Amino acid sequence: MPTPEMSLPEAPRPRVLVTGGTGFIGSHTTVLLLAAGYDVLIVDNLSNSTADVVGAIETVAGRRPDFVCGDVRDGALLARLFARSAIAAVFHFAGLKSVAESLVSPLDYYANNVGGVIVLCREMAEAGLHTLVFSSSATVYGDSDTLPLTESSPLDPAQPYGRSKLMIETLLGDLAATDSRWRIASLRYFNPAGAHESGALGERPRGIPNNLMPYLCQVASGERPELIVHGNDYPTPDGTGIRDYIHVMDLAQGHLAALDYLNTHSGFVAINLGTGRGSSVLDLVHAFERVIGRTLPRRIGPRRSGDIAACWAAVDRARELLGWQSERGLDAICRDAWRWTSTGRRPQP
Numbered sequence: 001m002p003t004p005e006m007s008l009p010e011a012p013r014p015r016v017l018v019t020g021g022t023g024f025i026g027s028h029t030t031v032l033l034l035a036a037g038y039d040v041l042i043v044d045n046l047s048n049s050t051a052d053v054v055g056a057i058e059t060v061a062g063r064r065p066d067f068v069c070g071d072v073r074d075g076a077l078l079a080r081l082f083a084r085s086a087i088a089a090v091f092h093f094a095g096l097k098s099v100a101e102s103l104v105s106p107l108d109y110y111a112n113n114v115g116g117v118i119v120l121c122r123e124m125a126e127a128g129l130h131t132l133v134f135s136s137s138a139t140v141y142g143d144s145d146t147l148p149l150t151e152s153s154p155l156d157p158a159q160p161y162g163r164s165k166l167m168i169e170t171l172l173g174d175l176a177a178t179d180s181r182w183r184i185a186s187l188r189y190f191n192p193a194g195a196h197e198s199g200a201l202g203e204r205p206r207g208i209p210n211n212l213m214p215y216l217c218q219v220a221s222g223e224r225p226e227l228i229v230h231g232n233d234y235p236t237p238d239g240t241g242i243r244d245y246i247h248v249m250d251l252a253q254g255h256l257a258a259l260d261y262l263n264t265h266s267g268f269v270a271i272n273l274g275t276g277r278g279s280s281v282l283d284l285v286h287a288f289e290r291v292i293g294r295t296l297p298r299r300i301g302p303r304r305s306g307d308i309a310a311c312w313a314a315v316d317r318a319r320e321l322l323g324w325q326s327e328r329g330l331d332a333i334c335r336d337a338w339r340w341t342s343t344g345r346r347p348q349p
């Protein structure tokens with residue numbers, strides 16, 4: 001006699017659309033969604049990632065996400081995908097993310113980031129789908145003297161990238177105000193870094209990395225001769241810039257917590273995802289050196305234009321609304337980023 005459990009048909013798994021899911025943060029979040037029992041459909045145009053990430057996700061998660069190579073600004077494609085299978089929610093990571101590039105090509109940033117959200121939300125509404133987790137950024141804040149940054153700190157982004165994120169938040173707030181079916185969480189990431197602890201997934205920047213952690217990894221692996229510390233005359237304890245580095249797996253976990261929150265809350269909410277702790281450039285360098293057991297060549301250079309002295313998150317809202325807080329510290333960030341660099345990382349073509 002079969003047990004009652006054996007004779008029950010398996011309940012269908014809820015399905016999440018992850019745009020930009022072969023990118024850095026989207027791929028790590030997809031691993032956790034699969035582990036939590038969701039099905040995942042990734043749409044990514046591969047402008048900053050490669051299709052082999054889908055296989056790496058399968059290796060790590062033990063299940064393969066569906067993958068469609070396409071652009072989120074292709075409304076007809078989204079309409080077809082929404083019609084084909086019931087989607088429970090959308091995680092929208094797809095977008096351009098280089099502050100420096102946005103200063104050179106602002107139209108590309110507005111067209112891709114803002115344009116992408118407009119098309120996506122239109123098609124979601126058309127399909128009767130109203131649950132959205134959006135990748136925002138701490139760049140929406142101005143250069144504030146008052147730290148930590150709370151969600152009500154002044155919003156005054158200094159460049160087109162940050163302004164594109166703020167425009168999107170404004171747009172999403174307006175949308176939620178006009179239709180109470182919308183459930184939207186805009187997650188303001190501070191400085192995502194690190195990699196999956198398996199060493200099979202991580203960050204793959206094209207060309208010379210802008211960000212400190214991938215740059216440090218490339219110095220450690222010998223791809224770059226030295227780290228240039230961008231300024232040591234900031235009004236901080238060691239003179240170097242302070243940021244809130246958050247492990248990418250903690251960040252990914254924050255997205256699952258946001259999805260749970262949206263199951264019972266409608267409207268629009270912006271939430272910081274950071275650790276609540278600031279670390280200087282030299283703090284990160286020293287942590288990295290501890291992990292790899294050797295010192296790294298470095299010299300002090302001039303300040304990088306547009307950089308602020310210090311920024312870290314107030315994390316009370318994330319704790320109160322999402323019941324989430326980061327668990328990993330600088331050493332885990334460095335250890336996992338280095339494992340990925342030294343064992344798993346393949347360069348982007």
Ligand code: NAD
Nearest residue numbers: 020023024025044045046047048049071072094095135137
């Ligand atoms: P990423 O570049 O690794 O991933 C983004 C992915 O989106 C890439 O795979 C790219 O190919 C894809 N993509 C870009 N435009 C697309 C489009 N129009 N249609 C379909 N796919 C498209 O970046 P990431 O670090 O994973 O960042 C994800 C999101 O988080 C971005 O929106 C970014 O602005 C935001 N964010 C990132 C950081 C960070 O430091 N990494 C900080 C704050 C916010």
Ligand code: UDP
Nearest residue numbers: 210211212215228229230241243281304307
């Ligand atoms: N930084 C640095 N050398 C580098 C890259 C970054 O000294 O090669 C510093 C940068 O000036 C800032 C911190 O590291 O103080 C974090 O920079 P990142 O670009 O990673 O993040 P963001 O400035 O966008 O928050």
